[in-house]
Amino acid sequence: MRPPCRKNRRCAVKIRFDRDLIEAAYLSAGPREDLDREELYDLRDERERNEAFGAHHARWFRKAGFEARLLGAFAEWPRVGENCEEAVLRRVRNPADEFAELFRNREGLSRVGVGLRASRLTDGSYLPFLRHELAHLDDMFDPGFGYPGEVPRDPSPAAQLRRERYRILWDLRGDSRLQRRFPDAPDFSKALARHRSEFERVFSFMDLAEREALFDEITSETSAPHARLWEVACDPRHLRGRESVEAPGAECPLCRFSTFQWASNEARETAAPAIRNEFPDWRPEHGCCERCAEVYAAVRSSAIPPTVLLPSRLSQSSRVLLQ
Ligand SMILES: [Zn+2]
Numbered sequence: 001m002r003p004p005c006r007k008n009r010r011c012a013v014k015i016r017f018d019r020d021l022i023e024a025a026y027l028s029a030g031p032r033e034d035l036d037r038e039e040l041y042d043l044r045d046e047r048e049r050n051e052a053f054g055a056h057h058a059r060w061f062r063k064a065g066f067e068a069r070l071l072g073a074f075a076e077w078p079r080v081g082e083n084c085e086e087a088v089l090r091r092v093r094n095p096a097d098e099f100a101e102l103f104r105n106r107e108g109l110s111r112v113g114v115g116l117r118a119s120r121l122t123d124g125s126y127l128p129f130l131r132h133e134l135a136h137l138d139d140m141f142d143p144g145f146g147y148p149g150e151v152p153r154d155p156s157p158a159a160q161l162r163r164e165r166y167r168i169l170w171d172l173r174g175d176s177r178l179q180r181r182f183p184d185a186p187d188f189s190k191a192l193a194r195h196r197s198e199f200e201r202v203f204s205f206m207d208l209a210e211r212e213a214l215f216d217e218i219t220s221e222t223s224a225p226h227a228r229l230w231e232v233a234c235d236p237r238h239l240r241g242r243e244s245v246e247a248p249g250a251e252c253p254l255c256r257f258s259t260f261q262w263a264s265n266e267a268r269e270t271a272a273p274a275i276r277n278e279f280p281d282w283r284p285e286h287g288c289c290e291r292c293a294e295v296y297a298a299v300r301s302s303a304i305p306p307t308v309l310l311p312s313r314l315s316q317s318s319r320v321l322l323q
């Protein structure tokens with residue numbers, strides 16, 4: 001689809017929508033009479049029929065105003081538009097997969113991938129969601145924020161906790177800026193309340209006065225840069241004694257899903273060489289879920305890189321490293 005923001009010379013980003021997202025948006029608008037679409041079932045050739053359905057849904061997507069609304073959401077962030085070559089919005093089904101990622105190739109060109117549930121298009125929640133994600137990307141392109149280009153991956157529990165702390169601080173900072181920028185949107189005060197309770201829990205090692213001062217600093221208009229957020233995230237208090245977190249329901253350091261089935265020592269040792277291909281700092285004592293141990297053990301025997309279907313997160317994506 002041709003983005004209308006091409007008219008704007010400064011907005012270089014090309015925005016694409018995956019077919020699955022468009023079709024799901026069409027279907028989630030509910031059953032209705034659509035004779036033009038009915039006719040497409042008569043097309044004998046399967047490929048031709050699929051293409052015709054795709055084109056029909058795309059026309060509907062544009063006519064119903066979804067394309068314009070999504071392009072409008074990107075247009076609110078000119079810095080993202082100026083720094084990105086392409087953004088792809090694709091459909092995801094799981095809320096945990098809804099986030100924006102930044103990929104940089106060797107030539108230094110940036111692409112953005114955004115996972116979005118189709119229901120957000122029809123219930124309107126795509127806008128606060130995109131604002132939150134694009135605010136993160138805007139920070140990443142802002143020299144004043146100073147987001148690092150690449151960070152070594154460290155799957156140890158202490159590093160996981162640092163990343164979790166960082167994520168909460170960055171979300172607090174981002175949503176308080178969004179609340180100031182869009183004072184009429186109720187979503188950001190709700191999100192702030194949620195991040196605040198996470199903040200209270202994760203920084204409970206600070207006394208109340210210290211925590212309050214930190215909260216005010218992070219949410220203030222002066223907006224702490226990356227280096228300050230990272231400094232707070234690395235506070236040594238409560239980081240020690242985190243060498244093993246194989247509690248039921250704790251996060252697997254590799255796939256980041258909560259797990260109740262931790263891999264046995266033997267399974268970890270078997271999978272370790274393949275795991276270390278992707279996570280050089282991982283050690284068997286850091287643990288992993290049974291599923292990861294199985295997947296990596298299988299990868300090892302078939303010698304196919306585990307991320308064969310994914311862009312290489314290790315080298316290209318900086319977002320996943322700290323979020
Ligand atoms: Zn966030």
Ligand SMILES: [Zn+2]
Nearest residue numbers: 252255289292
């Ligand atoms: Zn796992």
